[in-house]
Amino acid sequence: MVLEWTVQVAGSAEPIVALVGDDVILPCTLRPTVSAVYQTVEWQRPDLKPKEVHLYRDEKDNFLLQNPPFRGRTSLFKEELEEGNASLKLTRVELSDAGNYTCYVPLLDHQKTTIQLIVGAASRPVISIEGIKGDEVVLRCEAEGCYPEPVMEWCDVHGRVLPAAGPPETSRDREGCYTVTSHVIVPKTDNNTFTCRVQQPEIKHMKERRVHIPDQMFPTQCQSLWLTVLVAALVGVAAGAGGLYLLIKKGMLTISMEKHAGWRLLTSIQSRLTKRSTTSGSSAFQWQFLISKR
Known part of the structure; x- marks a missing residue:
């Protein structure tokens, strides 16, 4: 056989x-x-x-x-x-x-x-602190040189997905690789730990970066309140100064701008805010404003 x-x-x-x-x-x-x-x-x-x-x-x-x-x-x-x-x-x-x-x-x-x-192509994301919004912190995450286009999401310390501040920003280089950027606005929490995760299901690839934000990076309620008062005062003084200027120009009122009550009020608020920020011990949020007198 x-x-x-x-x-x-x-x-x-x-x-x-x-x-x-x-x-x-x-x-x-x-x-x-x-x-x-x-x-x-x-x-x-x-x-x-x-x-x-x-x-x-x-x-x-x-x-x-x-x-x-x-x-x-x-x-x-x-x-x-x-x-x-x-x-x-x-x-x-x-x-x-x-x-x-x-x-x-x-x-x-x-x-x-x-x-x-x-x-x-894949890279590990990079997280940076981009700014302050009210009493919250704005975080930025970027992953460059990726292919295929990655999916980016934010998570808290428990793995829960956080809503991004808007749709991701995407661009491509000459080789066809993607750069993706996403923002998230986070409040102060018990741990202040947040994660940016980048996933590419087509190549079964996932990378993430975790960041811890110190408590000092979050503005206190007092700092936020003083800043709100100061901004309101600035608006009020600007409006008052404009009205005074018109009166002076028409010859109906003669007064030195340095002695105007609005300027004294603004100077007082600035002094209080500076003293408040200095005694709080937070070097990250010492606000300084310069008043130019004419």
């Missing part, structure tokens, strides 16, 4: 995922195990011209027909060819390497297999 079997070229049913700059292996094996030393193994990208990514023929590599961007970045595992391993190693992966690769063995009844390579 003569037993016959067909040698198959097997790859990977699942896409292979790699990040820019990584080395990746595209699997290709002969089953049942048959030596590939004397076979011709062609790795191709059908969508490219030329389509040759790596060619092994006559027991050696042949780079004459290789697509230029792959030069110096492809190799086979020569010591494992005897065991039927014809996998391709691709180094220093680039975004343009993404696509479908075919491992083709023509002498084995034209057997071949196709492997999908997905390439992504």
